[in-house]
Structures are given as structure tokens and as C-alpha cells.
Amino acid sequence: MSPGAAGGGTRAAAGMRAAVIHRYGGPEEFRAETVPEPVAGPGQVLIDVTLAGLNYADLHCRTGEYARYPLPAVLGADVVGRRRGDGRRVAALLRSGGGYAQVARAEAAHTVELPDGVDDEQALALLEQGATAYAALTLAGRLRPGETVAVTAAAGGVGHLAVQLARELGAGRVLALASTPAKREFVRALGADRTLDPGDPELADRLAAGSAPGGVDLFVDSVGGRVLRVGLDTLAPFGRLLSIGSRGGVEETFSVDELADRSAGLVGFWLQHVLADRVLFAGIAERLFRLAADGRLVARIDRTVPLSGVAGAHRALARRETMGKVLVDVHRED
Ligand SMILES: NC(=O)c1ccc[n+]([C@@H]2O[C@H](COP(=O)([O-])OP(=O)(O)OC[C@H]3O[C@@H](n4cnc5c(N)ncnc54)[C@H](OP(=O)(O)O)[C@@H]3O)[C@@H](O)[C@H]2O)c1
Incomplete structure (x- = not known):
């Protein structure tokens, strides 16, 4: 402004x-x-x-x-x-x-x-980061109870709330990607079942090992580039690769055939579409604040x-x- x-x-x-x-x-x-x-x-x-x-x-x-x-x-x-x-x-x-x-x-x-x-x-x-995490997991990612969720930049503003909300929404397993031991310790304490280093050359294998059989059901990415590619490669059948942002690196491209091979979905998300609906935005904010007031969601x-x-x-x-x-x-x- x-x-x-x-x-x-x-x-x-x-x-x-x-x-x-x-x-x-x-x-x-x-x-x-x-x-x-x-x-x-x-x-x-x-x-x-x-x-x-x-x-x-x-x-x-x-x-x-x-x-x-x-x-x-x-x-x-x-x-x-x-x-x-x-x-x-x-x-x-x-x-x-x-x-x-x-x-x-x-x-x-x-x-x-x-x-x-x-x-x-x-x-x-x-408000901004929690509404993003909540709407991304539910409206865009269509998370179902019991599913395996992976979150990139999991110690970040959006990420650390997404880890907690995935738990709250009934995810079966939560896999958190973060680049340093201190960050991984932090997200483990928030309830992540497994923490991973996004720079690990064995990242795809480790994601597969941490997931329910079949792979990751919902991969929530805010980084882009190689990690997004690994996300697609580790998706379970009917899994969703959800992009909420990127860090301006080289972006991956996917063919429709690659998605069809896994019955996978590639989904985007923009908070603007939540803000365009006053009732939806107010409802999400109310849910977040209630969780916070009950001590079930804690922003760092x-x-x-x-x-x-x-x-x-x-x-x-x-x-x-x-x-x-x-x-x-x-x-x-x-
Ligand atoms: N779609 C929407 O409507 C919407 C709304 C809000 C936010 N977002 C997006 O959500 C993401 C997270 O936003 P945030 O505000 O909560 O930020 P943030 O996650 O707190 O950002 C910092 C973290 O990003 C990770 N990162 C990965 N690659 C990086 C790089 N090349 N340079 C710097 N950091 C890097 C780092 O975590 P590691 O070191 O652990 O990798 C870093 O600690 C952003 O992409 C943002 O644009 C989207």
C-alpha cells in the first residue's frame, strides 16, 4: 500500500x-x-x-x-x-x-x-498461515482420516501449523520435512511421526518408509523444485500433490500421463479464494481460534x-x- x-x-x-x-x-x-x-x-x-x-x-x-x-x-x-x-x-x-x-x-x-x-x-x-494450512489440508487437499500427510518447510510459519492441524484432522501419519536438526526436533515435538531432511539424497525412500503402504496420500509443498518431484514420485494411488507456494527455484513439470499412472491429483491453493468468501474465512478463523483457546493448536x-x-x-x-x-x-x- x-x-x-x-x-x-x-x-x-x-x-x-x-x-x-x-x-x-x-x-x-x-x-x-x-x-x-x-x-x-x-x-x-x-x-x-x-x-x-x-x-x-x-x-x-x-x-x-x-x-x-x-x-x-x-x-x-x-x-x-x-x-x-x-x-x-x-x-x-x-x-x-x-x-x-x-x-x-x-x-x-x-x-x-x-x-x-x-x-x-x-x-x-x-490467521494468514493457519488459514492457509487449514484450507490447504481440507478444501484443496481433501484430507481424510487415517491418511499419510507430508509437509515441506514444516518448521515454517505455515508448516508448523499444518503439522499440528494434520494431526487434529485425523491424519494417520505426519511426515515433516525440515532442513536442520533443530527444526526437525521442533516439528517432532509438535506431533510429527517422522522427520526428514529435504536435502537427503534418499528422501524418496525415506518418505516411502515412513508412509502407510502405498505411499503418501497428501503431499503439502511450499518449496517447489526437486522436492515437488520427489513428492509426486512417492504418492500413493489417489494421492494429491498440493502446491501452496515455491521459493523461486527451477520448477518441475509433470505430464498428464505421470499423474494418470498413479491416479494422482496435482492441486494448487491460493488463500485469496478463501478470503473471497466472507463466511468461509470467518468460519476457518473461528475454528483456528477455538483450537488455540483449547490449547490444541499452538503457534510458535x-x-x-x-x-x-x-x-x-x-x-x-x-x-x-x-x-x-x-x-x-x-x-x-x-
Ligand atoms: N497459497 C497461499 O495462499 C499461501 C498463503 C500463505 C503462504 N503461502 C506460502 O507458504 C509458504 C510458507 O510461507 P511462510 O510465510 O510460512 O514461510 P516459512 O515457511 O516460514 O518460510 C521459511 C522456510 O522456508 C523454507 N525454505 C525452503 N527453501 C527455501 C529457500 N530457498 N529460501 C528460504 N527458505 C526456504 C525454510 O525451511 P527449511 O529450511 O526447513 O527448508 C525456511 O525456514 C511460502 O511458500 C508462501 O508463499 C501460500
Whole structure:
């Protein structure tokens, strides 16, 4: 979102602090600056932000590979805070950025009120990445009880919730791929039956050994490239290879014959299609928050950085250093 881009109204906007980029490029482009507050248009709300979230897609937004917002721009796709007007505690997904700021403008339809049993950190870590994991497993992946599920980047923001949700949804076995011993230990503690190193040359054999006879029923991938190919090769008959993202490496291509040989499905997923349905989005958020309030779903907060630390947080995500969710305290600059 462009700082101060007006969505309506004539009153001069107040100032706020935000992490701003003036051109697309590396993490060094972020500057903590004072910019005009956004103005809400029809169907939109303003949120006094307490915490903003980082998502992997923010890295692509920063380099300009995704939607190119008008510059200067404030990135960031999820926030938690207080809604202006009624002061209710809410979290929101921002499809046009604007999260790394003290005030965010959100579509009312993409805003959910938070129950008392879920704190700001958990709510923020659950909304974008939890809704992605939940909808990917259920709506796109059509997970059935007893099935074997494999999850790539399993210690990541989406991945560590997908491991827990696969368990919650009745998966028979959960296989978690993560690149370091510490990450594998982390996902094992979350309930993964078996952990695997995505760089292991024997990965396909190890996946097969960890699966129920026949292979993996649902392979949830957010990495792409070689791992996606291994995923297809290890699918059980009627298995689904589900792609929710990629890291920009060389992409695999599959022939229809390869899919037919396994009665396999190749499925994509984009959270936008959940957000387009207000009732569906609200229902998924409610389910996630209920699981969190009951202690059955726990988001790990990797770190909370000040507004001036957004560049470092982007670097950490790119270097694969994080486990779980990275947050930005938009009221701190140290
Ligand atoms: N389809 C949708 O609507 C939707 C919505 C939200 C997110 N997503 C996608 O879901 C994925 C996860 O998002 P997230 O925000 O939770 O991020 P994340 O998984 O926390 O991202 C960091 C992790 O990605 C893994 N990774 C693998 N290859 C990498 C590489 N070349 N460079 C950096 N990291 C690499 C690393 O885990 P290891 O070191 O263990 O491999 C790393 O720790 C992303 O692809 C994102 O675009 C999709």
C-alpha cells in the first residue's frame, strides 16, 4: 500500500510510523519513517496496530516480483490491533499491504474479532498461515482420516501449523520435512511421526518408509523444485500433490500421463479464494481460534522485531533461520 493513499475522505491524515520502501530491492530498502495514516474507504476499517506479521510472500513483494504497489510503499499482509470506532480487538489480512505500520487499513470482510482466550501474538500467527494450512489440508487437499500427510518447510510459519492441524484432522501419519536438526526436533515435538531432511539424497525412500503402504496420500509443498518431484514420485494411488507456494527455484513439470499412472491429483491453493468468501474465512478463523483457546493448536513465535528491525527479519527468513512466525512490534524502534 502506498503510504497515505486515500481511500476517500477529505480531512488531512495524521502521521504514523511505518517501515517504508522507496524502491524495490533488498532488505536494506526498509526505512522507519513518519508517513500519513491511511484513510478508510467504503467497506474498510482502520486498525490501530499492536503487532504486524511477516510472511514469506513479503520477500517477493519487497523485490517487486509480486504485485507492484505504488512507491513509496508499506508492505505487510497481516496485523492485529484495535479497530477504530469500537475499540474491539481484531486481526486482519491485508491484500494490498500496509501492515508494517502503526495504523492499517483493512477490508471489513477480511477482519475478524478475537476471542478473549487467544492473545494478540497467537491470533496474528494463526490467521494468514493457519488459514492457509487449514484450507490447504481440507478444501484443496481433501484430507481424510487415517491418511499419510507430508509437509515441506514444516518448521515454517505455515508448516508448523499444518503439522499440528494434520494431526487434529485425523491424519494417520505426519511426515515433516525440515532442513536442520533443530527444526526437525521442533516439528517432532509438535506431533510429527517422522522427520526428514529435504536435502537427503534418499528422501524418496525415506518418505516411502515412513508412509502407510502405498505411499503418501497428501503431499503439502511450499518449496517447489526437486522436492515437488520427489513428492509426486512417492504418492500413493489417489494421492494429491498440493502446491501452496515455491521459493523461486527451477520448477518441475509433470505430464498428464505421470499423474494418470498413479491416479494422482496435482492441486494448487491460493488463500485469496478463501478470503473471497466472507463466511468461509470467518468460519476457518473461528475454528483456528477455538483450537488455540483449547490449547490444541499452538503457534510458535520465532521473534518479535522493532519497526527498525524489519530488514533483519527479512534477512532471517531468507536465510531459513526462523521457526514459526516472525512479528513486528510497530511501536518499538531500537
Ligand atoms: N497459497 C497461499 O495462499 C499461501 C498463503 C500463505 C503462504 N503461502 C506460502 O507458504 C509458504 C510458507 O510461507 P511462510 O510465510 O510460512 O514461510 P516459512 O515457511 O516460514 O518460510 C521459511 C522456510 O522456508 C523454507 N525454505 C525452503 N527453501 C527455501 C529457500 N530457498 N529460501 C528460504 N527458505 C526456504 C525454510 O525451511 P527449511 O529450511 O526447513 O527448508 C525456511 O525456514 C511460502 O511458500 C508462501 O508463499 C501460500
